[in-house]
Amino acid sequence: MTITPQAIGIIGCGDICRKAYLPGAAHYAITEVVAVADLDVDRARSVAAEHGVAKGCSVEDLLADPEIVLVENLTTPKVHAEINRAILAAGKHVYCEKPFALSLAEAAPLVEMAAARNLRISSAPDTFLGHGLQTCRRTVDEGAIGTVVGGVMHMACPGHESWHPSPAFYYQAGGGPLFDMGPYYITALVSILGPVRRVCGIARKGREEREITSQPLAGTRIPVEVPTHICGVLDFACGAAVNLIMSFDVFGHHLPRLELYGTEGSLSLPDPNHFVGPVSLKRGRDDWQETPCPGPEHRRGAGAADLLHAVAAKRPHRADGALAVHVVEVMEALVTAGTEHRVVDLTTTCQRPEAVQVDGPEDGF
Numbered sequence: 001m002t003i004t005p006q007a008i009g010i011i012g013c014g015d016i017c018r019k020a021y022l023p024g025a026a027h028y029a030i031t032e033v034v035a036v037a038d039l040d041v042d043r044a045r046s047v048a049a050e051h052g053v054a055k056g057c058s059v060e061d062l063l064a065d066p067e068i069v070l071v072e073n074l075t076t077p078k079v080h081a082e083i084n085r086a087i088l089a090a091g092k093h094v095y096c097e098k099p100f101a102l103s104l105a106e107a108a109p110l111v112e113m114a115a116a117r118n119l120r121i122s123s124a125p126d127t128f129l130g131h132g133l134q135t136c137r138r139t140v141d142e143g144a145i146g147t148v149v150g151g152v153m154h155m156a157c158p159g160h161e162s163w164h165p166s167p168a169f170y171y172q173a174g175g176g177p178l179f180d181m182g183p184y185y186i187t188a189l190v191s192i193l194g195p196v197r198r199v200c201g202i203a204r205k206g207r208e209e210r211e212i213t214s215q216p217l218a219g220t221r222i223p224v225e226v227p228t229h230i231c232g233v234l235d236f237a238c239g240a241a242v243n244l245i246m247s248f249d250v251f252g253h254h255l256p257r258l259e260l261y262g263t264e265g266s267l268s269l270p271d272p273n274h275f276v277g278p279v280s281l282k283r284g285r286d287d288w289q290e291t292p293c294p295g296p297e298h299r300r301g302a303g304a305a306d307l308l309h310a311v312a313a314k315r316p317h318r319a320d321g322a323l324a325v326h327v328v329e330v331m332e333a334l335v336t337a338g339t340e341h342r343v344v345d346l347t348t349t350c351q352r353p354e355a356v357q358v359d360g361p362e363d364g365f
Contacts, residue, residue, distance in 0.1 A: 003362065006308045007067045009092075011059055011075030011083060013038040013047040016097065016296050016300075021072055022051045022301045024301030028363065031070075031301060037062035059083075063090040070095060070120075072304055077174030081106040084121070092309070095304040098124040098183035099331065100324035101269070102174045104348065107328045110323035120310070122317055123324035125184045126303030128191040129364075131295025132273025136193045136260075136355050139267055139291065141355075142282060146264030148193060151242040153185040154259050156250035158226070161212045167311075168222045170248070172211060176226035177246035178331050185244070185258060186234075186327050188272040192260075193236045195349040196330050200231025203338025206273040208248030230336045237349070244334070275299065295356065297363045309365040318353035318365075326350040 008031050010017055012063050013066040017036065021198035025031040035055040048056030062068065063086060070093040073083045081101045087094045094114065100123035101107035114121040141146060155177060160167040167176055178219065190196065202205070203237075214218045228248040235241055245255065258269035260334040268280040277293040310317035326348045333344040 003029040006069050007032055007034045008072060008304065009033070009062045009065065009068040010074060011037045011062060011087075012074045012097075013040075013043050013073065017074050018047055018051070020300040021074060024051070024139060024299035025304070027226060027297075027299045030302060030305050030362075034067060035062045035065055035158060041199065054255045059086075063087065065071050068092055070304060072301070073097060076169055077179065078169075078172070081110060084110050086112065087119070088117060088119055088131040091119070093307060094122065095301075095307060096121075096123045096324070099174060099179045099328060101328050102179070103332050104325065104329045107325045108348075111325055114321060120317060121321040122303050122306050122307045122319045123321070124303065124319070125187050125272070126298075126300070127184060127272055127275050127304070128188050128353070129302045129306065129356050130298045131293045132270040132275060132276070132277040132279060133188050133191065133272065133294055135277065135279050135291060135293040136269050137355060138268060138327045139279070139281060140192055140260065140319040144265060144283065145260065145262030148238065148240040148260050148262045150240055151189065151258070151260040152244075152256060153189065153242060154245045154255035155181045155185060155255070155257070156247040156253050156255060158247055158251045159210060160250035161210050161214065161222070162235075163214050165214060165216060167212060167214070171222055171224045171226060171228070173225060177248045178227070178230050178334060182331050184272040186330050187243060187323065188232075188258065188269065189236075190294065190323065190327065190350065191353055193238050193240055194352050195237050195326055196234045196346055197237045198235045198343055198345045199232055199330060199333045199337050200343045201244070201334045203227035203232060203335055203343075204229045217307050221258070227335060229315050229340060230334055230338055232337065233243055234330065270347055275302070281365070292306035295358050298310055298363065305363065306365045309362050316354070318356075320350075322348070322350040323353065
């Protein structure tokens with residue numbers, strides 16, 4: 001099948017642009033980056049020159065380019081919603097880095113705006129499209145562990161101030177362990193189990209301020225504005241109850257990242273921040289066995305590639321706006337439940353994305 005490359009642009013020229021999204025776009029025949037933009041236009045021009053992109057420019061110039069059909073929004077979380085609106089207003093499809101927005105109130109109108117303009121909107125993480133998590137989905141769908149009763153998801157580390165050169169935003173609105181890493185874990189399980197119907201939890205700050213020990217800001221103290229240790233339970237509509245810990249207050253642990261427990265066995269899932277395995281299955285009282293993970297290789301930008309293939313094929317794309325909005329509401333509800341000490345019922349839902357083909361055309365899309 002002949003694939004016609006589609007012109008895309010990128011807003012935000014930080015490390016994730018250079019190290020992940022530009023190489024990722026080059027991996028897919030349907031995505032061709034023709035422009036990159038940044039508030040610092042000189043940085044945009046430098047990144048364009050470094051990666052062989054035709055144009056490095058201002059955000060305004062990128063949005064005015066009639067050739068570009070989709071824009072990847074790689075800006076900081078607090079401006080995701082604002083930039084997404086500007087992209088849609090310019091008549092272009094959106095693919096946004098996680099988190100899609102900081103609240104349901106910010107997120108929901110964006111999907112409505114896209115629909116009104118006959119545009120598509122999509123959001124990271126797209127790692128659930130990789131053959132690791134897709135293998136987990138097939139394993140559950142085939143009944144290998146029976147009916148899923150429960151599970152766990154854990155992301156716990158001591159925070160980012162020891163290695164990140166400018167970590168303050170991780171402790172501001174849109175940061176914290178839940179909004180930083182939660183989208184990977186929650187999206188992975190929603191793609192396998194379907195939507196969440198309610199949550200409960202407890203949220204804490206380990207410290208009111210943090211001291212940066214990385215260069216160049218070593219010794220700087222930064223205020224902590226968001227919970228840094230969240231414990232919760234997600235009650236999925238399918239009946240599974242999944243325990244969650246998301247923390248920047250843990251120096252070491254032996255917790256599994258993701259596991260699902262069913263009436264016939266257990267499933268160990270891979271790191272949802274990556275596209276690959278390993279996947280391990282335990283059936284009944286048998287020993288754990290690593291499960292082969294066949295499928296196409298995927299990289300960052302898989303969701304944008306799938307969106308463009310979906311437009312051409314006139315089908316739904318997988319990392320769609322409803323999924324993104326639902327994950328935002330789950331995270332917001334966990335914080336609300338944790339700070340107000342109550343159960344929070346979800347108001348949104350979504351469909352499980354269509355499975356990726358193992359040997360299909362167009363990278364399984």
